[in-house]
Amino acid sequence: MTESTDSPFILQSRDERGVVTLTLNRPAAFNALSEGMLGALEQALGGVAADGSVRAVVIAGAGKAFCAGHDLKEMRAAPSLDYYEQLFERCGAMMLSIQKLPVPVIARVHGIATAAGCQLVAVCDLALASSDARFAVSGVNVGLFCATPSVTLSRNLGRKEAFEMLVTGEFISAQEAREKGLINRVAPPEELDAAVESLVTSIVAKPRTALALGKALFYRQLETGIEAALADASQTMACNMMDESALEGVQAFIEKRPPDWKR
Numbered sequence: 099m100t101e102s103t104d105s106p107f108i109l110q111s112r113d114e115r116g117v118v119t120l121t122l123n124r125p126a127a128f129n130a131l132s133e134g135m136l137g138a139l140e141q142a143l144g145g146v147a148a149d150g151s152v153r154a155v156v157i158a159g160a161g162k163a164f165c166a167g168h169d170l171k172e173m174r175a176a177p178s179l180d181y182y183e184q185l186f187e188r189c190g191a192m193m194l195s196i197q198k199l200p201v202p203v204i205a206r207v208h209g210i211a212t213a214a215g216c217q218l219v220a221v222c223d224l225a226l227a228s229s230d231a232r233f234a235v236s237g238v239n240v241g242l243f244c245a246t247p248s249v250t251l252s253r254n255l256g257r258k259e260a261f262e263m264l265v266t267g268e269f270i271s272a273q274e275a276r277e278k279g280l281i282n283r284v285a286p287p288e289e290l291d292a293a294v295e296s297l298v299t300s301i302v303a304k305p306r307t308a309l310a311l312g313k314a315l316f317y318r319q320l321e322t323g324i325e326a327a328l329a330d331a332s333q334t335m336a337c338n339m340m341d342e343s344a345l346e347g348v349q350a351f352i353e354k355r356p357p358d359w360k361r
Contacts, residue, residue: 107138116153125161167213200310217247225281305343
């Protein structure tokens with residue numbers, strides 16, 4: 099059974115496994131990240147962070163696209179440095195909150211993912227895309243270098259590949275996005291939901307504690323030198339090994355039986 103909670107900007111559902119789906123819901127605007135949309139995402143992600151029974155999050159888009167980035171009409175209506183500083187800081191904080199969640203977050207991408215929409219794909223832990231999806235950081239085409247998307251993009255792609263996207267604003271295909279490291283898997287449009295479900299099923303079969311510890315360590319170590327990263331990783335593994343789920347998993351392996359995890 100699936101529980102649903104809808105808002106004007108985000109359609110939210112949760113299944114019996116604790117998998118939450120957040121669907122961006124401005125289809126007429128290609129799900130552009132207006133202030134209302136950002137607020138709804140902040141609230142929804144905050145709810146996930148506070149709920150220890152959530153196992154995974156899927157972010158999707160309603161209509162013909164995943165997300166076309168910031169709402170340029172809204173941005174242009176009130177031009178001031180203070181407004182833009184607050185807007186981009188708020189968006190950056192929302193993006194960072196995805197990385198800070200203790201559960202894996204999966205982007206389900208169809209149509210286009212451009213500018214901050216491409217940033218949203220890049221900041222998610224995992225991403226699956228329809229074979230007809232397209233990706234771009236296209237702000238430069240209107241004279242606005244996609245500076246904030248460049249941060250997550252450059253942490254997914256090789257430097258030259260990321261910079262080429264940023265300075266040309268050109269689209270890449272789903273297959274190119276996979277080859278460059280922006281997304282994990284590509285599926286035909288009619289098989290995208292099944293591909294997402296296959297990945298989700300694999301994730302929720304694992305202990306939540308191990309995934310939470312691992313995700314936090316994964317992102318911490320990327321920002322440190324190798325010695326500090328290895329020290330952090332060693333401590334994380336030691337703590338993880340003391341968790342009941344790991345002790346049970348190792349014992350089950352020794353006894354050649356499936357683990358009995360209390361997830």
